[in-house]
Amino acid sequence: MATQGNELRFSGAGSTTGGTYSKVSVSGAGHITSDLECESMSISGSLVCEGTVKADSIRVDGSAEVKGDVTARSAVINGASHMRGNFDVQKLKVAGAAEIDKRLSGGQVNVQGALTVGGDCEVEIFKASGAFSIGGLLSADTIEVKMYGRSKADEIGGESVSFRHMKRPIVDLAVALGMTKATSLEARIVEGDHVFLERAKVGTVRGRDVELGEGCNVDLVEYTGEFKQSGSAKVKAARKIEPAEAPQA
Amino acid sequence: MEPDLISKKDLLQQTGISYGQLYRWKRMGLIPEEWFTRKSTFTGQETFFPRDKMLERVERIRNMKDEDLSLEAIADTFSPAMVADVSLTPEEVRSRKFVSDAALDLFLERRPGSDPLLFGELLAAAVLDTLLSGGEISLDEGRTLVDTLAAGVVATQGREYEIVLVRKLGLSAWLLKPAGCEIILEPSARAVVRLGLREVAEQLKQALK
Numbered sequence: 001m002a003t004q005g006n007e008l009r010f011s012g013a014g015s016t017t018g019g020t021y022s023k024v025s026v027s028g029a030g031h032i033t034s035d036l037e038c039e040s041m042s043i044s045g046s047l048v049c050e051g052t053v054k055a056d057s058i059r060v061d062g063s064a065e066v067k068g069d070v071t072a073r074s075a076v077i078n079g080a081s082h083m084r085g086n087f088d089v090q091k092l093k094v095a096g097a098a099e100i101d102k103r104l105s106g107g108q109v110n111v112q113g114a115l116t117v118g119g120d121c122e123v124e125i126f127k128a129s130g131a132f133s134i135g136g137l138l139s140a141d142t143i144e145v146k147m148y149g150r151s152k153a154d155e156i157g158g159e160s161v162s163f164r165h166m167k168r169p170i171v172d173l174a175v176a177l178g179m180t181k182a183t184s185l186e187a188r189i190v191e192g193d194h195v196f197l198e199r200a201k202v203g204t205v206r207g208r209d210v211e212l213g214e215g216c217n218v219d220l221v222e223y224t225g226e227f228k229q230s231g232s233a234k235v236k237a238a239r240k241i242e243p244a245e246a247p248q249a
Numbered sequence: 250m251e252p253d254l255i256s257k258k259d260l261l262q263q264t265g266i267s268y269g270q271l272y273r274w275k276r277m278g279l280i281p282e283e284w285f286t287r288k289s290t291f292t293g294q295e296t297f298f299p300r301d302k303m304l305e306r307v308e309r310i311r312n313m314k315d316e317d318l319s320l321e322a323i324a325d326t327f328s329p330a331m332v333a334d335v336s337l338t339p340e341e342v343r344s345r346k347f348v349s350d351a352a353l354d355l356f357l358e359r360r361p362g363s364d365p366l367l368f369g370e371l372l373a374a375a376v377l378d379t380l381l382s383g384g385e386i387s388l389d390e391g392r393t394l395v396d397t398l399a400a401g402v403v404a405t406q407g408r409e410y411e412i413v414l415v416r417k418l419g420l421s422a423w424l425l426k427p428a429g430c431e432i433i434l435e436p437s438a439r440a441v442v443r444l445g446l447r448e449v450a451e452q453l454k455q456a457l458k
Binding site for chain 1: 294
């Protein structure tokens with residue numbers, strides 16, 4: 001461990017208190033015992049931080065665990081990270097695995113791997129190819145998911161919501177043989193102005209324009225605009241809701 | 250006593266706002282988290298809002314949007330956070346009539362001097378004004394209210410708090426507590442006044458503009 005100028009560098013194993021730094025880099029194993037604030041943070045080894053982290057940019061190629069809340073302008077997670085508090089980030093890219101125990105909030109989220117959020121995930125744009133699990137609400141203006149594997153959220157809402165099932169020959173064969181479940185998305189409620197779903201098992205879908213593609217299983221659809229469903233989508237009930245005569249508030 | 254609720258579906262139908270807007274407003278803090286309440290209905294769990302507050306809020310957001318305010322600026326108005334750059338001398342507060350003279354005098358009695366008032370202090374004076382002019386509290390209770398808020402307002406930064414007046418056998422005490430958490434009092438005590446700081450802060454921010 002070395003501090004040079006205003007840099008904190010772990011190359012072997014070391015432990016230190018937090019503080020304010022320009023750069024923090026970890027190539028060995030680092031342990032920080034209190035709150036940390038820095039411009040950039042780069043982890044190729046492993047880091048455990050007992051406090052909060054506030055950084056301009058964070059890059060995790062190794063593994064990181066933060067016990068307090070994390071705030072960042074941008075973050076790239078190629079390795080594995082576990083944040084036990086809230087995570088607020090303007091631009092997040094996950095190519096490995098990210099786990100956030102509480103709430104994920106911010107601007108753009110791009111997931112190509114696995115994302116687990118214990119609480120709500122409320123961002124501006126949510127794009128994913130892969131799988132996620134969100135304990136509470138997933139909300140974004142645009143939600144665009146290419147599903148590889150199974151995802152779930154309690155509630156999903158936004159302007160445009162699209163969940164597309166990606167074909168994977170081997171898995172599809174396993175599904176056809178009844179070896180694994182066909183469902184790719186599970187949610188209690190999905191709401192949006194434009195909703196497109198495939199292979200989704202959802203309690204209620206509400207929206208203006210709703211399209212249910214192959215393999216959907218939905219209890220109730222309520223729509224105000226258009227509703228389309230593919231032949232293999234199962235829908236127990238679909239209701240068109242007429243808008244009130246004159247908007248009043 | 251349950252306040253009148255409106256379901257999300259009915260809200261959208263009545264006001265004509267879209268799902269995208271509603272979720273965006275929620276995300277940006279234009280609609281307080283605690284207004285979203287879940288209830289079981291025969292179609293499963295649904296989200297409900299306090300009807301009057303919600304309809305009024307939608308109307309206000311629309312008006313502000315008509316004035317070309319950005320969503321960020323609107324969010325600032327509704328946020329319980331303090332406004333950092335407010336600093337007004339007692340005379341400015343008096344001449345611009347942010348609070349009544351009676352409330353300001355009582356406030357200045359507890360915090361003498363001509364130093365400028367910061368947002369937290371202005372908020373305390375506004376809370377005092379609201380309760381005094383509503384005839385809900387006595388002058389003495391007003392004095393202790395100022396002391397309570399002076400001690401606590403800074404700590405409430407960014408969070409939703411409410412102030413409660415408890416009376417028992419002619420004695421009274423103030424509680425400053427996070428909104429949404431219940432208090433259980435001994436049987437002979439009564440919570441006679443309850444006021445959310447957020448509502449007062451919102452009005453104050455509007456007035457300051």
